[in-house]
Amino acid sequence: MSNTDKLTEALITFRNERDWEQFHNPKDLAIALSLEASELLENFLWKQPHEADIEKIKEELADVFAYALLIAKHYELNVDDIVMKKIAQNALKYPADKAKGSAKKYTEL
Numbered sequence: 001m002s003n004t005d006k007l008t009e010a011l012i013t014f015r016n017e018r019d020w021e022q023f024h025n026p027k028d029l030a031i032a033l034s035l036e037a038s039e040l041l042e043n044f045l046w047k048q049p050h051e052a053d054i055e056k057i058k059e060e061l062a063d064v065f066a067y068a069l070l071i072a073k074h075y076e077l078n079v080d081d082i083v084m085k086k087i088a089q090n091a092l093k094y095p096a097d098k099a100k101g102s103a104k105k106y107t108e109l
Contacts, residue, residue: 004079008069026074033067036060
């Protein structure tokens with residue numbers, strides 16, 4: 001069992017002990033993920049990146065990961081596989097020899 005699977009199972013156990021599955025449909029999980037991502041962003045508002053509170057960043061990032069894992073579980077997606085596939089897709093769109101050191105979109109390389 002991967003670490004991702006262990007985290008997901010811990011989240012499912014926590015959720016089920018509280019009878020929260022009824023609230024965890026994909027739409028609401030996606031909304032929650034977006035809201036938590038916004039809370040993560042709030043830690044950087046009007047600050048230089050090094051001024052952000054790392055403890056608050058950890059807390060919000062954990063929430064983002066949690067909701068993403070619950071969405072993946074709902075659709076029976078293998079997180080490791082989908083992330084590795086995305087990296088492979090991005091490697092084609094952003095070849096290192098063209099993209100290295102550049103923040104340009106792949107259509108501009």
